[in-house]
Amino acid sequence: MQNDLTIIIGAGLSGLHAAWRLHTTGLPVMLIEARERPGGRILSLPMRDGAHHLDLGPSWYWPELNPLMSEWVQRLKLPHYPQQTQGASFIEDANGVIRRLPYTWEPSPPSMRIRGGMAALVNGIQNLLTGIDWQMNTRVEAIQLLPDHSIALSLVQKGQRWVQPATRVISTLPPRLLCDINSTPPWPDAQKRQWRHTPTWMAGHAKFIALYERAFWREAGCSGTAMSQRGPLGEIHDASDEQGKHAALFGFFGVPPIHRQNMGNAVLRQQAIDQLCRLFGTQAKTPIRAVIQDWTQESFTATALDQQPLYHHPVYEPPTVPTEWQGHLWLAGTEFAPLSGGFLEGALESAEYATKELLYFLNRTGTAI
Template sequence: MSHPVVVVGAGLSGLQASCLLQQAGLRVLLVEADGRAGGRVMSAGGGAGAHRVDMGPSWFWPDMNPRVERLVQQLQLDHFPQFTEGASLVEAPDGQLYKRMAGWSQGSQRIRGGTQALVEALLARLTDQVQLKLGTRLLSMALQADGVALTLQGVAGTWTQLAAQVIVTLPPRLFAQDLACSPAWPGELMQAMHATPTWMAGHAKFAAVYAQPFWREAGLSGMAMSQRGPMSEIHDASDEHGATAALFGFVGAAPGYRAGVGREALMQQSLAQLVRLFGPQAATPLWCDLKDWAQAPLTATPADHRPLSHHPAYQQAVVPEPWRQRVWLAGTERSAQFGGYLEGALDSAERAVEGLLARRRVDALGEHGLPNMTE
């Protein structure tokens, strides 16, 4: 077909899908509603190649994440273990501190330059076979005899793009909330999408960067658990040598509280907590940052503001007939085994591309393996 394959969403899943389609020799239009690629993969700090602090996913586990490990190797990126040497701290609700002398080794790895280095390396792999359009939102999909008509909206206005096939990497809740389909998808399927949490969408992360890792000098690992807050879990976020020193924490305070107190007040509260935990040197970082994903409308819906008590059980994507020959769903929430993780984003992208290419082979050869003379 003369129409391109359209990939919706330039997060890790969409970028990997686009690279795989490019390798298969297909033309791809990759559209992203945000003004940047990466989705929930975001690293703050210096430019490419410099140490950056992850404001989204920070870790992968080689034994459990073979796709991430393989991709890191293919892209010739370096990684290093999460620093865990030294004592960890526990902060009680009354502010009392308890020290755990045994370190907590979690076996996790961090990518040099931040997880965003994955995104940048995948972007660098794209050739002119893939056209990337940032700031471009998908509004609707209409099934046609020769493909899918997509209504897209960008800075220049709204237009219709015909696609041979489509891979949609939107989180299920955003798909159900924002995307109109003709013919409509079954109501029970849309309800199931509404009920599927977007992983980490209700969370916020705070990071502070220092001239030196003073907590290490005090025999601390930089890890702390707190029942007082606003951060509930804190880790060392320095580079592998400790030359660029950093701490980051998951803000446990609810999204409503965070929105009510405001960004600057929440950052000051987080710094004050680091002082309580690690001493007065924590009060003067070189810089600090806060990313509240619950306030990012391209990530979270109001339903994501409700806290999760456990890791959701994600399901493999289901596409209804008659859409099944034209549309595939990807994104980490579409991975039954690895949902919520970087591994899930890659797993779902690979499955979507495999299904799409298999369908194209059938279209080219016919249902019985013979050349389809109608195309």
């Protein structure tokens, strides 16, 4: 079909997978991404040698539970290794009493990490998407279904606004962000309520990473794992490369977003380092570098509603596309995955569903590709 164009909103893992699926069928695709980089919640910080990366977003996948992730790891031949769990671990109670356990819980099934960080997955998929139209730094502001059944997307790129026509759209935005896209015809109120009610997984979290000259905790027989009720880090793990050459510890702040903002990064950083000293010894006092990545500060991930701490993994459901939009809009993104919602696997799973349904629709309606 002439001028046929499928637009995918969002170049996170879900958008990249959807783009790859459609690209391999020969369907013309445009990927529109608000940030200056692809990956969305996947963000890895390169070390000086450029080889090892520290994951500021997701670090783990679980091969036994994540068939689509495993397929990508195999397809891209990405070296991977289990999360370091050899050695003693610590439990710190709310009063600061620390217990050393002679072992570390082995996650079951084991958590795997990708050499080069999760960014290696993003780069690998991106390299397969040669020839597709990428619009980075470009925010979708509004979406309109026109009387001739084509779609007009209102875009903003570096302050410049323009309207991009499309034949159909796949959105991979978390439901709360999708709600804020101005739509004509408008999203039904009940739909908006449901989307607002669907938390964006990990959007309220912040990660702390401290880099050291040596993995001194490993030398002292510790795995780097600790659980703490005192905080500010609730859960700590080793973030080094396989050999422990690039030594690092990471933790998730247990402090709710609003308190983190009141405390400020300088105080949080110092408290996190003090905690690492309590647990692993005074060598933790002088990291080469310490980084805080607070996802609540990322407007292309979190909304004001994500300031509410989550105490359990939400139940995610398959998407319902508003009636007037059916056949024009498909919804993906991990929060629309019924089996693995919230996880990397869910981002892939939802993109699989959306692209399969879209291709089935094109086939059924006799649309020539």
